[in-house]
Amino acid sequence: MKSVVILADGMADRPCEELGGITPLAYARTPFMDELASTGLVGEALHVPPGMPPGSDVANLSVLGYDPRRYYTGRAPLEAASQGIELAPDDLALRCNLVTLSPAADYTERVMVDYSAGEIATEVAVKLVAQLQERLGTSSLRFFPGVSYRHLLVWRAGPAPERLELTPPHDITGQRIGSFLPRGEGAELLLDLMRRGAELLAASDSAANAIWFWGAGRRPQLPAFRERFGLEGAVVAAVDLIKGIGKLAGMRVPLVPGATGNTHTDYCSKARVALRNLEEVDFVFLHIEAPDEAGHQGDVQAKVQAIEAIDRLVLGEMLPVLRSRYPSWRLLLLPDHPTPVALRTHTADPVPFLVAGNPPLPGSGRGSAFTEAEAAESGFRWYEGHHLLPWFLGREAELA
Known part of the structure; x- marks a missing residue:
């Protein structure tokens, strides 16, 4: 059969x-x-x-x-497995979208225009993620490129995912982001990365002018x-x-x-x-x-x-x-x-x-x-x- x-x-x-x-x-x-x-x-x-x-x-x-x-256990660890990224038991994997936000001087007043940055081409996205890694990555925070707008951040010995409140960007299209920014343990670090990422990507010649974290989780076992x-x-x-x-x-x-x-x-x-x-x-x-x-x-x-x-x-x-x-x-x-x-x-x-x-x-x-x-x-x-x-x-x- x-x-x-x-x-x-x-x-x-x-x-x-x-x-x-x-x-x-x-x-x-x-x-x-x-x-x-x-x-x-x-x-x-x-x-x-x-x-x-x-x-x-x-x-x-x-x-x-x-x-x-x-x-x-979360979305991002499943994607990490596809990319061959080895996660330790206490590592936290997070989905990192390249997104398009509306312009506004106050970051919290920006609007989620496009969760996919216009379905950005992979070859363009990979270069942007490399810049994010070079400028924002550390020994405990590493950005990994994926396909189109879909990328990952791995936080070594990161907080428990159930203590973080993250919102999928495709759930808030057309809405102000202020009410949906990270909350909970580790949220301050993630928000700092998002603000700095937006500053870095503002100079890019693409629709991707910000990053958005969601889908956090630990290593699964199937x-x-x-x-x-x-x-x-x-x-x-x-x-x-x-x-x-x-x-x-x-x-x-x-x-x-x-x-x-x-x-x-x-x-x-x-x-x-x-x-x-x-x-x-x-x-x-x-x-x-x-x-x-x-x-x-x-x-x-x-x-x-x-x-x-x-x-x-x-x-x-x-x-x-x-x-x-x-x-x-x-x-x-x-x-x-x-x-x-x-x-x-x-x-x-x-x-x-x-x-x-x-x-x-x-x-x-x-x-x-x-x-x-x-x-x-x-x-x-x-x-x-x-x-x-x-x-x-x-x-x-x-x-x-």
Whole structure:
């Protein structure tokens, strides 16, 4: 049995006035998704446990079968794992975004204009992070470059993350930053770095004129995916967060040419890399960031286009191969969390999923389309989303 999970990050949404009162998923032309929904199973899953932040870190751990309440230690340590950054038990890793703030003499009066600094090019961002390290780094504070606007700060022997209050920048687009600056133990040092970073970046010829810290955490420990499910697996992704989860779980994490982590990614390249890895392993997790990025930008048309591209370029590439090459296969398609374009940030609502394959699962063939409404009406829901993958893989014993 070959098993594929396609994770369309942030694809779920709420009804949009611009689309006639339906969601981008319902509005988009998705013939492959709808065909799979009509012949397979459709349902809902809740991947953000009550009381936990509705981030891709928490939700993707759940999608991969790891209970976030047990294994989640913060976002930045997962990204550090992707970059091969070794963390000591008392090190604190923090996400460091390159962002765009509005001009104002009083730093606290500035407004979060863009959490991604215009989706800054990686080659430009790497040079800026090198300057930050040269001017602001110390023996206990080190900046590490990542992809586009996504970078890291590692604080050796830093404070406990639960004693720090940090706000994701994509949650405060268009708002004054004064009410969302770091609070708690270590906040004074971080705020000083942010102020000095803004002074340094003010001279750069780019949209990145400030840094923003969030997603703090300690080194995580995940049991190997193979030990949990008896399968060799691969993770195909562009962003360090997902690649880090894959590496910590002992899975293959291949390089993907043309994968960007934004709406301009090479969808076909991702599909082809997933298919190549499926020849050698029995489980592939394919992550696509584009719908989430469109949601954060508040761009409903870009979100529709991203969903249609996943249908046409990913499912259109993969389904013929799955059907012709493998007598037994299963496919699970779902988002991790909603990223409503009206809110421009994540919510903790349940998300729709569809399961199809050969041989069909019992109860298949009752749906008509893949939408949030169809999934909600199905009555098939996993209230603890980390149980969905064991069920999908036929490892019901893992539910105990």
